[in-house]
Amino acid sequence: MATIFTPNRPEELSEILRWAVANATPLAVVGGGSKSGIGRPVSAEHVLSLAGFSGVSQYEPNELVLTAGAGTPLAEIEALLAENGQMLAFEPPDHTHLFAASATAPIAGAARAGTLGGVLAANSSGPRRFLAGAARDHFLGFRAVNGRGEAFKAGGRVVKNVTGFDLPKLLAGSWGTLAALWEVTLKVMPVPEFSCALLIFGLDDTGASRVMRAAAASAHVVSGAAHLPARVAVRSAAVKAAGQSVTALRVEGPELSVRHRVAGLKALLIGGGYLEGVDCDELDGPAALALWRDIGDLALLAAGDTREIWRLSLPPATAPAVVAHIVNGEPAVEWLQDQAGGTLWLSCPAGTPAEQIRGALAPDGGHATLWRASAARRAEVAVFQPQPPALAALTRRVKASFDPRAVLNPGRMYSDS
Amino acid sequence: MSQKYGLRVTNVFHAGDGNLHPLILYDANVPGELARAEAFGAEILALCVEVGGVLTGEHGVGVEKRDLMGTMFDADDLAQQMRVKSAFDPEGRLNPGKVFPQLHRCAELGHLHVHRGQIPFPHLPRL
Known part of the structure; x- marks a missing residue:
C-alpha cells in the first residue's frame, strides 16, 4: 500500500531517503502536487511530500532576499511579498487548471496553487522571463537531501556569489530528480509602480x-x-x-x-x-x-479534457514559420506566442504526432515539451526534447552524481535517468 | 584585524550589492609579510561567511581561496559538488587542483574511470 511520507525535519527527510536507498524503493517527490501531471509518469510505490517544510524563515525586504521552506505555498509567499511591495519578478504561472479532473479556466483572484520548491524544481517562469530572467536566475541557495540520504547545501543568501559550483542553477528545472529540496533562498524584487x-x-x-x-x-x-x-x-x-x-x-x-x-x-x-x-x-x-x-x-488556450498542450522554446524570429508548418491549415490547432516569440504554446488534438511538432523546429532550433497530455501518452512519447547521445550520457552521469540508486522521481524527465 | 596582522588595509566597496574589496598592503621584500597578508585575507573571508556572506562574489574560487572552501561548505556539500565535477570531467582533466581543497577526492568520488587498466592520477594520495 502506498505511503505518503511527510517529514518536517531534515533529519527525518535524510532517514526516509536512506531507507529508500536501502530498500531500492523509488519515491515520487511532490510539493503541493499542482505539477504532478507534467513530465513522464513516475513509477514509485510511495510518495515523498515536502509540504511539511512550510514557512518563511528569513525575509529581509531591504536586502531583497527571502528564505522559506520548500513546501511553503506560493500563495503565502506572494501575499507576504505583496504586503511589502515586492514580488517574484519571474512571474511563476499557475497551470493547475490544465491538470484538474475537468479542465476549467482559473478563477480570477483565486489563490495561486503550488509551492515555492515546486516552482523552482520546475523552473516555472512567466511572461517577464525574457527581461527579468527565469526562476533559475532568482534562485540563490538551498538546503536539500540527495539520493544517498546526505544532507547538503549549496549557494548562499547573497546575490553576488560565485563560490564553488552554482548548484541552484542545476536544481532549477530538475523536476525533483536530483535532490529533495527542503529550504530555498530567492532574490525578490520591488513591484513596479x-x-x-x-x-x-x-x-x-x-x-x-x-x-x-x-x-x-x-x-x-x-x-x-x-x-x-x-x-x-x-x-x-x-x-x-x-x-x-x-x-x-x-x-x-x-x-x-x-x-x-x-x-x-x-x-x-x-x-x-x-x-x-x-x-x-x-x-x-x-x-x-x-x-x-x-x-x-495559459487561461486563453483551448484546454478541453483531451487536448494536448506543447511548449516550444525557439529563436523568436522562427516562431511564425514554425507555427505555419505545424498548423498547416489544421483548424483544430490553437497557439499563442509569448516572450517576444521565444516561447510558443500550442493546443492540439490528442495524439498529434510529436514528430509533427518537433520536426517543425530547425536543427538546433529549439526544443519542444509535451506540457499536458494523458498519462498513457506521456509514458510513450518523449515529454522533454530528446537529447543527443553525448548530452544524454551527461544527464545520466549528473543524475547518478546525486541519486545513484534512482530513488528520486525516476523517469520523470527521461526513461533512462 | 589590521592591528593584529600589523598591515594596513584599504577598503573599497560595491556597497549597493554587498561586495567588499579589501586591499591588504604588504611589502613582498619583507620576509613574512606575504604570509601575514594571506592569513589576514583568510580571516576577513571567514568573518564574511560567519555573518552570512560568501567567499567570493566576482571571480570565483581558483587556488588562493581553495583551502577556505571548508569554512563555507561541509564535507557533504563539497562531496556533492565534486561528484558533479566528476560527471562532467570523469578523468579529472580540467583544471585539476582548482576550486576543491582535497584534490585526491575528485578522482576518488563518483565514477572512477579506469582506462586501459590505468587509473587517473596514480600519483595522487588516496583515501
Whole structure:
C-alpha cells in the first residue's frame, strides 16, 4: 500500500531517503502536487511530500532576499511579498487548471496553487522571463537531501556569489530528480509602480513577430511581449472587445517613465512602418494585470479534457514559420506566442504526432515539451526534447552524481535517468 | 584585524550589492609579510561567511581561496559538488587542483574511470 511520507525535519527527510536507498524503493517527490501531471509518469510505490517544510524563515525586504521552506505555498509567499511591495519578478504561472479532473479556466483572484520548491524544481517562469530572467536566475541557495540520504547545501543568501559550483542553477528545472529540496533562498524584487500594455490589433503572426522583436530590442525596456491570435484573444475579458488578434507589449516602472516609454515605443513602431492600417490602444490597471496573468497561466488556450498542450522554446524570429508548418491549415490547432516569440504554446488534438511538432523546429532550433497530455501518452512519447547521445550520457552521469540508486522521481524527465 | 596582522588595509566597496574589496598592503621584500597578508585575507573571508556572506562574489574560487572552501561548505556539500565535477570531467582533466581543497577526492568520488587498466592520477594520495 502506498505511503505518503511527510517529514518536517531534515533529519527525518535524510532517514526516509536512506531507507529508500536501502530498500531500492523509488519515491515520487511532490510539493503541493499542482505539477504532478507534467513530465513522464513516475513509477514509485510511495510518495515523498515536502509540504511539511512550510514557512518563511528569513525575509529581509531591504536586502531583497527571502528564505522559506520548500513546501511553503506560493500563495503565502506572494501575499507576504505583496504586503511589502515586492514580488517574484519571474512571474511563476499557475497551470493547475490544465491538470484538474475537468479542465476549467482559473478563477480570477483565486489563490495561486503550488509551492515555492515546486516552482523552482520546475523552473516555472512567466511572461517577464525574457527581461527579468527565469526562476533559475532568482534562485540563490538551498538546503536539500540527495539520493544517498546526505544532507547538503549549496549557494548562499547573497546575490553576488560565485563560490564553488552554482548548484541552484542545476536544481532549477530538475523536476525533483536530483535532490529533495527542503529550504530555498530567492532574490525578490520591488513591484513596479505602474504597468501599461500597448495593444496592437489585427496583426498576423509574422507581423506580430516583427513588432515584438523590434520592441524587445528597443531602449524602452519592454517586460512582456505576447501575440494572441483572434480566436485566443476573444477568451480574454480584457481584450475580447476588439474581436481581432492582439499583440501586447508591456512597459513597467514609475508612471511618468512608463507613459514616456510607451509613447516612444509607439513612435518607433510607426517609424518602422509596423503599424500601417492597424489600430492601437493602451491598457493599464487591473485589466492589464489580468491580461498578463491569463497569458502566463495559459487561461486563453483551448484546454478541453483531451487536448494536448506543447511548449516550444525557439529563436523568436522562427516562431511564425514554425507555427505555419505545424498548423498547416489544421483548424483544430490553437497557439499563442509569448516572450517576444521565444516561447510558443500550442493546443492540439490528442495524439498529434510529436514528430509533427518537433520536426517543425530547425536543427538546433529549439526544443519542444509535451506540457499536458494523458498519462498513457506521456509514458510513450518523449515529454522533454530528446537529447543527443553525448548530452544524454551527461544527464545520466549528473543524475547518478546525486541519486545513484534512482530513488528520486525516476523517469520523470527521461526513461533512462 | 589590521592591528593584529600589523598591515594596513584599504577598503573599497560595491556597497549597493554587498561586495567588499579589501586591499591588504604588504611589502613582498619583507620576509613574512606575504604570509601575514594571506592569513589576514583568510580571516576577513571567514568573518564574511560567519555573518552570512560568501567567499567570493566576482571571480570565483581558483587556488588562493581553495583551502577556505571548508569554512563555507561541509564535507557533504563539497562531496556533492565534486561528484558533479566528476560527471562532467570523469578523468579529472580540467583544471585539476582548482576550486576543491582535497584534490585526491575528485578522482576518488563518483565514477572512477579506469582506462586501459590505468587509473587517473596514480600519483595522487588516496583515501
